[in-house]
Amino acid sequence: xxxxxxxxxxxxxxxxxxxxxxxxxxxxxxxxxxxxxxxxxxxxxxxxxxxxxxxxxxxxxxxxxxxxxxxxxxxxxxxxxxxxxxxxxxxxxxxxxxxxxxxxxxxxxxxxxxxxxxxxxxxxxxxxxxxxxxxxxxxxxxxxxxxxxxxxxxxxxxxxxxxxxxxxxxxxxxxxxxxxxxxxx
Numbered sequence: 001x002x003x004x005x006x007x008x009x010x011x012x013x014x015x016x017x018x019x020x021x022x023x024x025x026x027x028x029x030x031x032x033x034x035x036x037x038x039x040x041x042x043x044x045x046x047x048x049x050x051x052x053x054x055x056x057x058x059x060x061x062x063x064x065x066x067x068x069x070x071x072x073x074x075x076x077x078x079x080x081x082x083x084x085x086x087x088x089x090x091x092x093x094x095x096x097x098x099x100x101x102x103x104x105x106x107x108x109x110x111x112x113x114x115x116x117x118x119x120x121x122x123x124x125x126x127x128x129x130x131x132x133x134x135x136x137x138x139x140x141x142x143x144x145x146x147x148x149x150x151x152x153x154x155x156x157x158x159x160x161x162x163x164x165x166x167x168x169x170x171x172x173x174x175x176x177x178x179x180x181x182x183x184x185x
Contacts, residue, residue, distance in 0.1 A: 004054035005046075011053070011130065012040055019119075019126030026118040036119065039090040048083035093119035099149050111151040121161055138162040 020033035039045055088096040093116045100108040112120065125137050133140065141162055150158065 004050045007054045008046070008050040012037070015126055015130040017126075018129040019122050022122035022125045023119060026122055028115065028118055028122070032115065032119055033122070036093070036123070037087075037091065039087055045083045045087050048077070048079040052077055052080040052083075092116045093123055095120060095148055095150055095154070098151065098154070107149065109149055109151045112154045114157075117154055117157055121158060 016033075016036055019036045023033035023036065024030075040049065088094045091097065092112075095112070097116075098110045098112050100110060102108060121137075124140065127133075128135070128137055128140060135143075141158070145155075148155075
C-alpha cells in the first residue's frame with residue numbers, strides 16, 4: 001500500500017523538477033514552475049493516480065503507449081478518469097481546459113494565453129524526461145497532434161516552438177521550405 005504512494009511521489013517530484021527546469025528555460029516566473037501540477041497532491045487526484053499507475057499490477061505501464069501517452073477517458077477506471085478530468089479543470093496548462101463544450105454539443109476552442117501554452121510545452125518536455133521517453137517532444141507531438149483540439153493560434157505557437165512547421169510542410173508538400181528558395185538566384 002505505502003509502496004505505490006512512495007513510487008508515485010518519486011515520479012511526481014521527478015516530473016515537477018523537469019517541468020520546473022523547462023519553465024525556467026521558457027522564461028516563466030519561478031512560481032509557475034514551483035506550483036506546476038499542485039493539484040496532484042490533493043487526495044481526489046493523488047489516490048486514483050497512485051492506484052492506476054502503481055497499484056496491484058506493479059511493473060505494468062498501465063494505459064500508456066510506446067510514447068508515454070495514455071488515452072484519457074479510456075482507462076476503464078472511473079476513479080482515475082474522474083481524477084484526470086478534475087486535474088484538467090484545475091490546471092489551465094492542459095489544452096483540454098480551453099475546450100468549451102456547449103449545450104448544443106458544439107465545441108468552441110479558446111486560445112491559450114502565453115503563460116499557459118509555455119507551461120504546457122514545459123509539461124510535455126518534463127513528462128518525456130521524467131518517463132525516460134526515447135522520442136523527442138516534437139516526435140511525440142506529431143504522433144498525437146490530431147488528437148489535440150487546439151485553437152489555431154495555440155497550435156501555430158506550439159508548432160513553431162517545436163520546429164514542427166517545417167516538418168509538417170515537408171509531410172504535406174514532400175519538400176523542405178528551404179527547397180523553395182533553390183534555383184531562384
